[in-house]
Amino acid sequence: MQHDFYLAWRYLRHNKIRSLILAACLAMITALPQALHRLLDEAERWMSARAEATPLLVGAQGSAADLVLNALYFTDAPAFISMGEADRIAATGWADPLPVYARFRVRGLPLVGVTTDYFEFRGLAPAEGVLPALLGDCVLGAEAAERLKLAPGDVLPTTPENVFDLAGVHPLKLKVVGILAKSHVPDDRAVFVDLQTAWVIEGLGHGHETGPGAGRADAAFAPLSGDVSAYTEITPDNLASFHFHGDPADFPISAVIAVPRDVRSAALLRGRYPDSEAKTQIVRPLDVTRSLLQNIFRIGALFDAILLPLGAAALLMVALVFALSLRLRQREIETIHLIGCSPLTVVRLMAAEIALIALGAGTLGLVLVQAVRAGAAEFVRHFVIA
Amino acid sequence: MFISFSWRRVAPYVLFLTVAATTGQASAAGSPGLKIVAANYPLAYFAERLAGARARVVLPVPTGADPAFWQPSAETVGEMQKADLILLNGAGYEKWLPQVSLPRLRLANTSLAFRNAYLRIENAVVHSHGPGGRHAHEGSAFTTWLDFDQAGKQAQAVADAIVRKRPEWKSVVTGNLKPLLDDLAGLDAEMKQTVAADFRRPLLASHPVYQYLARRYGLNLKSVHWEPDEMPPAAEWSALRGLRANHSARWMIWEAQPAREIAAKLKTMGIESVVFDPCANRPEDGDFLTVMKRNMEELKTAYR
Numbered sequence: 001m002q003h004d005f006y007l008a009w010r011y012l013r014h015n016k017i018r019s020l021i022l023a024a025c026l027a028m029i030t031a032l033p034q035a036l037h038r039l040l041d042e043a044e045r046w047m048s049a050r051a052e053a054t055p056l057l058v059g060a061q062g063s064a065a066d067l068v069l070n071a072l073y074f075t076d077a078p079a080f081i082s083m084g085e086a087d088r089i090a091a092t093g094w095a096d097p098l099p100v101y102a103r104f105r106v107r108g109l110p111l112v113g114v115t116t117d118y119f120e121f122r123g124l125a126p127a128e129g130v131l132p133a134l135l136g137d138c139v140l141g142a143e144a145a146e147r148l149k150l151a152p153g154d155v156l157p158t159t160p161e162n163v164f165d166l167a168g169v170h171p172l173k174l175k176v177v178g179i180l181a182k183s184h185v186p187d188d189r190a191v192f193v194d195l196q197t198a199w200v201i202e203g204l205g206h207g208h209e210t211g212p213g214a215g216r217a218d219a220a221f222a223p224l225s226g227d228v229s230a231y232t233e234i235t236p237d238n239l240a241s242f243h244f245h246g247d248p249a250d251f252p253i254s255a256v257i258a259v260p261r262d263v264r265s266a267a268l269l270r271g272r273y274p275d276s277e278a279k280t281q282i283v284r285p286l287d288v289t290r291s292l293l294q295n296i297f298r299i300g301a302l303f304d305a306i307l308l309p310l311g312a313a314a315l316l317m318v319a320l321v322f323a324l325s326l327r328l329r330q331r332e333i334e335t336i337h338l339i340g341c342s343p344l345t346v347v348r349l350m351a352a353e354i355a356l357i358a359l360g361a362g363t364l365g366l367v368l369v370q371a372v373r374a375g376a377a378e379f380v381r382h383f384v385i386a
Numbered sequence: 387m388f389i390s391f392s393w394r395r396v397a398p399y400v401l402f403l404t405v406a407a408t409t410g411q412a413s414a415a416g417s418p419g420l421k422i423v424a425a426n427y428p429l430a431y432f433a434e435r436l437a438g439a440r441a442r443v444v445l446p447v448p449t450g451a452d453p454a455f456w457q458p459s460a461e462t463v464g465e466m467q468k469a470d471l472i473l474l475n476g477a478g479y480e481k482w483l484p485q486v487s488l489p490r491l492r493l494a495n496t497s498l499a500f501r502n503a504y505l506r507i508e509n510a511v512v513h514s515h516g517p518g519g520r521h522a523h524e525g526s527a528f529t530t531w532l533d534f535d536q537a538g539k540q541a542q543a544v545a546d547a548i549v550r551k552r553p554e555w556k557s558v559v560t561g562n563l564k565p566l567l568d569d570l571a572g573l574d575a576e577m578k579q580t581v582a583a584d585f586r587r588p589l590l591a592s593h594p595v596y597q598y599l600a601r602r603y604g605l606n607l608k609s610v611h612w613e614p615d616e617m618p619p620a621a622e623w624s625a626l627r628g629l630r631a632n633h634s635a636r637w638m639i640w641e642a643q644p645a646r647e648i649a650a651k652l653k654t655m656g657i658e659s660v661v662f663d664p665c666a667n668r669p670e671d672g673d674f675l676t677v678m679k680r681n682m683e684e685l686k687t688a689y690r
Contacts, residue, residue: 086490096491097490098491099490115487115488115489115491116467116488116489117489117490117491117492120489130460130464131464131467131487132487133460133461133463133464133467133487134463134485134486134487135484135485135486135487137460137487177460194486194487196484196485196487197487239457239485240457240481240482240485242484243484244484
């Protein structure tokens with residue numbers, strides 16, 4: 001027996017490229033379904049955790065999935081509600097409202113308007129600098145800071161919604177005052193400003209010139225000369241002159257995270273939004289996320305359905321390769337017979353080769369699964385959650 | 387000898403029990419304490435009386451500055467963000483509020499209960515800029531606490547806000563609220579009694595900050611816009627003469643003691659000066675109650 005394995009091992013070593021390819025193919029066939037399921041499980045865990053940490057969400061009537069994705073992952077907002085909704089929730093006394101305004105993007109990253117309560121709610125603390133204190137301040141998520149290569153004290157101009165709208169609102173020069181510690185959630189890739197700063201970016205608030213060199217722009221408003229690089233800048237000189245016109249209750253936000261006091265308060269609050277004809281809706285992000293994940297699991301089942309025949313076909317191919325290799329090795333087998341070995345010895349030698357390849361494939365498959373397991377969280381955070 | 391021996395043995399236990407009881411009391415009293423930031427002194431005073439030593443009440447406005455026209459720095463806002471409760475006067479008093487980032491869940495607008503009774507400022511400046519076209523910067527009169535009935539409602543709002551943050555303090559805060567409301571009711575009654583001597587007596591105010599005082603107690607009051615330490619220009623004196631043609635006031639109410647030359651010039655016109663300090667910032671001596679009582683005594687001279 002020992003001699004069989006020794007001869008098989010020598011043979012496989014002699015044909016190492018072929019043996020390695022065979023072992024790698026078998027390893028991939030066995031590891032792929034497991035790796036895929038591991039990634040799906042990890043995605044489910046992360047998405048559920050984010051949703052679980054957001055008890056209730058109030059937003060515009062329409063797709064609940066869009067509302068959840070916008071408020072939790074800062075995707076494009078489908079529609080907006082008014083700030084008055086947050087006030088109405090606060091007035092019930094059943095829940096603490098946390099308004100979120102994820103409408104704008106700055107250099108491809110979401111620019112999110114929140115109140116400072118949001119940072120406490122999500123457990124976000126600055127690793128460098130401080131949280132926004134004044135109008136025009138912004139704080140960057142850890143990945144956003146890396147990507148934008150910015151540090152506290154730097155300036156980040158907002159991206160105009162429409163560069164051809166010369167009569168529109170000028171971009172605002174945001175002052176970076178802090179960088180949040182890495183939290184491995186979508187907040188890492190966002191730029192946060194105070195809700196009021198977001199409204200200034202939208203043009204709902206403005207300041208007045210209070211002296212030479214201070215005021216709305218550090219470059220002259222010169223659309224006639226084609227200078228579209230004029231910026232609104234909030235400085236210590238003009239800060240006090242910034243104000244809003246109209247009732248802030250009418251100003252837009254994309255959603256309100258409602259944090260109920262207890263289960264009863266949550267039920268009472270949900271009872272306030274029973275009408276599907278109303279302009280607003282209340283959703284439980286966990287329910288919506290679970291529904292989304294069910295779709296992902298359907299995709300997982302589809303993968304399984306595809307992988308099963310694919311795996312079978314691959315195994316047949318491997319069997320074919322063995323069969324062909326046996327034919328190619330006909331002379332070698334005859335030589336084994338001629339030196340006095342029984343046909344059973346040949347069978348034993350072949351079985352030893354298959355066993356060694358299977359062992360190699362199994363080990364390699366195990367390594368692959370372990371590698372996916374170790375990197376799944378980061379992969380999901382980077383490619384799925386973010 | 388026996389007694390001395392017993393004490394030596396018992397003393398550590400007595401000490402332990404005393405410390406344990408004290409700690410227990412502090413815990414029951416609601417430790418950890420509460421950091422409260424107040425936008426003006428009357429609110430700070432209410433919070434101090436209601437929560438006592440359990441809370442650390444901070445008035446971030448520097449001494450001598452008018453909280454209504456104060457602008458917090460980024461560092462001050464950072465400190466305010468760390469507070470458990472931020473008491474706002476409301477009625478547009480905190481003009482800095484749209485320019486700072488504060489936790490909304492910790493803000494308490496103490497005048498919200500009577501927001502429908504806010505007095506609008508007349509003759510708001512109309513100007514034009516931006517896509518909004520012509521518009522006016524309208525606002526409300528904000529010295530709400532000079533109506534002592536409203537001050538009582540603000541004290542109630544402060545108490546409610548503290549209890550919301552520390553429900554375990556409810557009995558203590560409610561217990562402290564009663565004498566505070568009684569004091570404010572006493573001021574209200576005294577003020578009514580003072581003015582009742584002559585409702586129609588014309589009075590002048592150096593600054594438009596007495597709107598709620600005038601409304602609540604029926605003062606026949608017209609206002610100019612003077613500063614106590616700044617000699618008004620000739621045009622202002624002439625405007626005052628014009629005002630007096632239909633409003634023959636012999637007393638002018640000031641926020642602080644006017645400069646000697648201003649008081650003297652007023653005297654030549656037959657106008658005496660009397661100080662009614664709104665007490666928006668922490669007084670150099672005394673507290674809100676003593677300042678208001680002093681105000682009352684001053685005002686009584688105008689009604690003699």
